[in-house]
Amino acid sequence: MSPGELWRRLVFLLRRERFREELEEEMRIHQALRAEANRQSGLTHAVAAAASRRTFGNTGAVQDASQDAWGVQWIDALRQDVRYALRTLRKSPAFTTIAVLTLAVGIAATTAMFTVVNAVLLRKLAVRDQDRIVVMSTEDRTSNISRFPFSYGTFTQLRDHSDAFESLAGTDYNGAWSIPGQIGDVATTLRSGIVAGDFFGVLGVRPLLGRVLNAEDDVVGGPHVVVISYGLWRRQFAADPRVLGKTLRLSGGTFAIVGVLPQAFEYPKGADLWTTLALVAPEWEQNPAQPSLDLVARLRVGRTAADAIGEVKSVLQRIVPDGRNWQPVLQSFSDVIVGDVRKEILVLFAATLLVLLLASVNVGGLLLVRGEARMREFAIRSALGAGRVRVIRQLLTESLVLAALGGVIGALAAAFVVHVFPKFAPPDLPRLDNLRLDGAVLAFAFAASLVAALLCGVAPARAVWRADLGHALRAGTQPLAATSWRRFAVAGQIALALLVVAGAGLLTKSLLLLSRVDMGFTSDDLLFVRPVIPPTKYADPQHVRDLMNRLVNRVKTLPGVTSASAVSHLPFSLTGGIDMSYSAEGQDRRAAAVNPPLSYIPTQPTYFRTMGLPIRRGREFSVQDRDGFPLVIIVSEAVARRTWPGADPIGKRLKLGPPEVPGPWRTVVGVAADTRYRSLLNSTATIYVPDLQPPSPDGVWVPAILAIRSPPTLGSLVPSARTALKQVDPDIAVLSAASMNDLIADQLVRPRFNATLLDVLATLALVLAVTGLYGVMGTHVAQRTREMGIRMALGADAASVSSHVILQGMQLALAGCAAGVVAALVGTRVLASLLFGVSPLDPLTLVSATLVLLLAALVASYIPARRATRVDPMVALRYE
Amino acid sequence: MAPNTQRDEIPPGTLDMLILKTLARGSEMHGFAIADAIQQRSANVLQVEEGSLYPALQRMLVKGWIAGEWSRTEGNRRARYYRLTASGRKHLESEIATYRRVAQAISLILKPA
Numbered sequence: 001m002s003p004g005e006l007w008r009r010l011v012f013l014l015r016r017e018r019f020r021e022e023l024e025e026e027m028r029i030h031q032a033l034r035a036e037a038n039r040q041s042g043l044t045h046a047v048a049a050a051a052s053r054r055t056f057g058n059t060g061a062v063q064d065a066s067q068d069a070w071g072v073q074w075i076d077a078l079r080q081d082v083r084y085a086l087r088t089l090r091k092s093p094a095f096t097t098i099a100v101l102t103l104a105v106g107i108a109a110t111t112a113m114f115t116v117v118n119a120v121l122l123r124k125l126a127v128r129d130q131d132r133i134v135v136m137s138t139e140d141r142t143s144n145i146s147r148f149p150f151s152y153g154t155f156t157q158l159r160d161h162s163d164a165f166e167s168l169a170g171t172d173y174n175g176a177w178s179i180p181g182q183i184g185d186v187a188t189t190l191r192s193g194i195v196a197g198d199f200f201g202v203l204g205v206r207p208l209l210g211r212v213l214n215a216e217d218d219v220v221g222g223p224h225v226v227v228i229s230y231g232l233w234r235r236q237f238a239a240d241p242r243v244l245g246k247t248l249r250l251s252g253g254t255f256a257i258v259g260v261l262p263q264a265f266e267y268p269k270g271a272d273l274w275t276t277l278a279l280v281a282p283e284w285e286q287n288p289a290q291p292s293l294d295l296v297a298r299l300r301v302g303r304t305a306a307d308a309i310g311e312v313k314s315v316l317q318r319i320v321p322d323g324r325n326w327q328p329v330l331q332s333f334s335d336v337i338v339g340d341v342r343k344e345i346l347v348l349f350a351a352t353l354l355v356l357l358l359a360s361v362n363v364g365g366l367l368l369v370r371g372e373a374r375m376r377e378f379a380i381r382s383a384l385g386a387g388r389v390r391v392i393r394q395l396l397t398e399s400l401v402l403a404a405l406g407g408v409i410g411a412l413a414a415a416f417v418v419h420v421f422p423k424f425a426p427p428d429l430p431r432l433d434n435l436r437l438d439g440a441v442l443a444f445a446f447a448a449s450l451v452a453a454l455l456c457g458v459a460p461a462r463a464v465w466r467a468d469l470g471h472a473l474r475a476g477t478q479p480l481a482a483t484s485w486r487r488f489a490v491a492g493q494i495a496l497a498l499l500v501v502a503g504a505g506l507l508t509k510s511l512l513l514l515s516r517v518d519m520g521f522t523s524d525d526l527l528f529v530r531p532v533i534p535p536t537k538y539a540d541p542q543h544v545r546d547l548m549n550r551l552v553n554r555v556k557t558l559p560g561v562t563s564a565s566a567v568s569h570l571p572f573s574l575t576g577g578i579d580m581s582y583s584a585e586g587q588d589r590r591a592a593a594v595n596p597p598l599s600y601i602p603t604q605p606t607y608f609r610t611m612g613l614p615i616r617r618g619r620e621f622s623v624q625d626r627d628g629f630p631l632v633i634i635v636s637e638a639v640a641r642r643t644w645p646g647a648d649p650i651g652k653r654l655k656l657g658p659p660e661v662p663g664p665w666r667t668v669v670g671v672a673a674d675t676r677y678r679s680l681l682n683s684t685a686t687i688y689v690p691d692l693q694p695p696s697p698d699g700v701w702v703p704a705i706l707a708i709r710s711p712p713t714l715g716s717l718v719p720s721a722r723t724a725l726k727q728v729d730p731d732i733a734v735l736s737a738a739s740m741n742d743l744i745a746d747q748l749v750r751p752r753f754n755a756t757l758l759d760v761l762a763t764l765a766l767v768l769a770v771t772g773l774y775g776v777m778g779t780h781v782a783q784r785t786r787e788m789g790i791r792m793a794l795g796a797d798a799a800s801v802s803s804h805v806i807l808q809g810m811q812l813a814l815a816g817c818a819a820g821v822v823a824a825l826v827g828t829r830v831l832a833s834l835l836f837g838v839s840p841l842d843p844l845t846l847v848s849a850t851l852v853l854l855l856a857a858l859v860a861s862y863i864p865a866r867r868a869t870r871v872d873p874m875v876a877l878r879y880e
Numbered sequence: 881m882a883p884n885t886q887r888d889e890i891p892p893g894t895l896d897m898l899i900l901k902t903l904a905r906g907s908e909m910h911g912f913a914i915a916d917a918i919q920q921r922s923a924n925v926l927q928v929e930e931g932s933l934y935p936a937l938q939r940m941l942v943k944g945w946i947a948g949e950w951s952r953t954e955g956n957r958r959a960r961y962y963r964l965t966a967s968g969r970k971h972l973e974s975e976i977a978t979y980r981r982v983a984q985a986i987s988l989i990l991k992p993a
Contacts, residue, residue, distance in 0.1 A: 005942060005943065005944060008942055022950075022960065023934060026910075026911055026934065026959070027911075029911075029953075029957055029958070030910075030911050030912045033953075033957075034912060034930065036955075055929070056929075056930045057929050057930065059931065062932070062935060065932075065935035066937075066938040069938035069941075070938065070942055071942070
């Protein structure tokens with residue numbers, strides 16, 4: 001069919017009434033003209049008109065044939081079917097309500113979840129040819145170091161000599177840093193992405209306003225310029241288009257805003273602004289061996305990730321002469337942006353699809369039972385000349401109508417969910433701003449309804465196809481030969497429900513374990529207060545340090561406070577700490593190369609007491625441990641275990657960096673417990689270095705966050721701390737204050753969200769599966785009323801009759817559970833990376849899930865079984 | 881009405897061709913004129929059941945072989961005037977060619993031996 005023809009048919013479809021009228025008129029004129037011609041040839045008026053009608057033929061038939069010429073008869077047939085279906089459904093409102101709501105639940109769940117899939121996973125990011133962008137770091141499998149950054153030197157080598165990449169740039173591997181800043185008069189903390197080279201050019205990001213940073217900006221001594229995020233622009237500049245040229249102050253000086261980036265650009269995650277490496281960390285460019293960058297690269301057209309890995313590997317082998325077995329690791333750009341949530345979202349989406357499947361099968365079962373009762377109607381219709389196909393089309397139309405109603409309710413419910421979702425969703429879920437009901441989502445809802453209609457319509461249609469309609473006409477009813485199909489479907493439902501329930505159980509158990517995990521230090525009674533330090537007033541690190549000392553001393557005097565200390569990083573914060581490599585005395589390069597990567601924590605003497613972090617051996621730091629005194633260090637148990645297995649670590653010496661790099665030796669004076677300060681999931685090997693001993697930390701590393709331990713008064717501490725800070729310096733505001741337990745709770749938001757959502761879906765799945773079983777058993781009993789009656793008349797007691805029914809139900813449930821356990825053993829494996837402390841094959845969870853289903857199945861079989869025992873033998877036998 | 885001699889039904893499948901040819905001869909015609917013209921030109925041998933003209937016209941409208949437009953008749957009546965489109969003309973040519981081939985073949989068979 002040509003496009004023109006399609007268009008004409010479409011126009012016809014929309015203006016059918018008009019076409020009909022026009023044809024009517026045309027035919028009228030034709031007949032009038034013919035009658036006129038007849039009159040001219042001598043006929044009387046009446047005879048001429050009659051003759052004209054005769055030669056014209058049947059105008060109704062002409063109308064019909066003309067309409068048919070447009071090939072849209074099916075629309076009429078459909079309309080007729082739909083009208084009939086609506087009439088039939090209106091006659092049984094209870095059935096219709098249940099069926100529509102069941103489908104609505106399934107469609108709403110899938111559509112709502114698809115909205116998230118669409119926003120987070122499907123919609124394109126604001127970069128050009130996203131598929132060719134890769135983000136690179138390295139790993140060393142032999143020593144379990146994952147995600148080790150590139151040095152500036154390696155970056156320039158690769159950029160200038162690469163064949164596999166079209167272009168290449170870098171970004172600070174720590175992601176966006178929180179740094180003190182000042183916009184106008186307002187001191188605040190800003191998250192800064194640090195970029196090297198032509199970062200935005202490589203990604204092909206187009207600015208919303210102004211320009212992006214380019215390679216010319218990334219030169220030491222270059223202009224002080226930044227580009228800001230859409231969010232910061234809206235928040236701090238009220239989306240003012242005249243923002244370009246305005247300045248903001250960061251710790252490194254005054255920066256001019258030269259551009260605003262589009263909303264959909266969020267890399268590094270959470271960045272409020274972007275500056276160049278040359279401006280904020282020139283020492284990294286000057287010391288090209290310092291590992292500091294993730295590389296962002298655009299593959300040349302036709303080159304693969306494998307090409308790139310090979311090339312980068314050979315460059316690394318050539319220019320990094322240490323003994324490590326560095327492997328480049330390539331991630332796609334979308335993996336970097338949404339990588340860790342992709343699986344969670346897909347798992348939840350899969351669960352909603354299973355719920356939709358279960359809902360459709362349930363409605364299919366209902367339709368089947370209903371179809372049985374309506375066999376006589378079908379038989380009559382077919383006797384009156386409706387073909388079997390026509391009857392089946394009618395049945396499918398009914399399920400289509402049901403699904404369409406369910407789809408409308410489902411889409412409305414999904415719209416509501418989308419509306420409230422951001423309130424409940426974990427705030428760190430990327431790209432949530434994108435969440436909305438758009439064409440893709442509506443198309444999905446439509447497709448979901450269609451699939452649901454087919455799923456629930458196919459079984460009744462198949463049954464009618466096979467049924468003996470002639471017999472139905474004589475006998476009135478005719479059992480559809482679909483019992484085995486229903487039993488199979490119910491067992492399948494139980495299997496799928498078991499899979500979802502087991503998955504939910506795993507996530508829930510994992511959440512419980514995670515919420516009870518031992519942090520390694522005392523997390524109760526601990527508060528973190530983050531002051532905002534105006535960079536104009538406290539320009540160099542020493543000023544900040546002095547200020548922090550005064551603040552610490554002040555809050556120590558607050559009632560209830562037992563200890564306080566300044567710390568450099570919040571727990572679980574974006575970067576979470578500073579990574580260091582180290583070498584122990586006596587280690588050669590090869591041995592040092594397999595040392596675990598360390599978290600480096602600049603520490604004040606009161607740190608351990610304040611954190612409630614136990615010192616296992618040796619001593620904590622004292623005020624004596626400062627510049628000019630012997631260099632000391634405290635290591636975590638993991639460092640001690642790995643470096644000096646079986647030996648006493650106290651008195652051993654190590655230094656920061658690899659063995660061949662000159663550096664002072666530091667003596668281990670204490671061993672602290674391992675903590676999960678950086679990540680709730682893992683404890684990190686850590687070294688604690690006195691804040692006042694070299695390496696003299698630069699501005700970013702000065703401990704500038706207050707940790708306060710205050711057992712009795714934690715709740716009321718925040719306002720008094722705020723006042724205390726103001727007393728030290730009226731310009732100091734509090735940016736954020738959170739207890740350690742709050743921070744842990746934040747970490748649990750996403751696992752809890754996932755677990756809760758999957759629990760809800762599992763409950764739905766369970767209810768649907770059990771309802772399905774109940775339906776089958778109910779029909780089973782109803783069909784066997786006579787048989788039950790005979791049994792009871794022959795002396796069977798109620799118990800044996802009901803246990804017979806229950807046994808039937810439990811057989812189905814057991815078959816389903818067996819299949820479900822197999823499905824779970826295979827299926828829950830995808831959850832592995834989402835689980836904490838529990839194996840996907842956890843036997844306890846699997847057994848519990850099976851028991852839950854069997855118990856529910858027992859209830860679902862018991863109710864029909866009781867009904868069976870109430871059969872009055874006489875009534876049952878007289879029946880029929 | 882013209883004197884009645886023997887009247888034949890239009891052979892199946894040829895109505896479209898006859899209509900197209902009629903339109904190709906004249907410029908724009910309404911339905912009655914088309915029916916009349918077919919009858920006249922066939923010397924009243926071919927009888928169009930006049931109503932059957934309209935589904936055929938609709939069919940050809942869908943295909944885009946003809947286009948229709950409302951206009952006034954000489955007697956100042958409103959009527960839909962049909963005209964041949966370029967694709968209709970092309971279709972007519974191929975129809976005629978096919979018809980000629982078939983008719984020739986048939987007449988070869990029917991030729992008295």
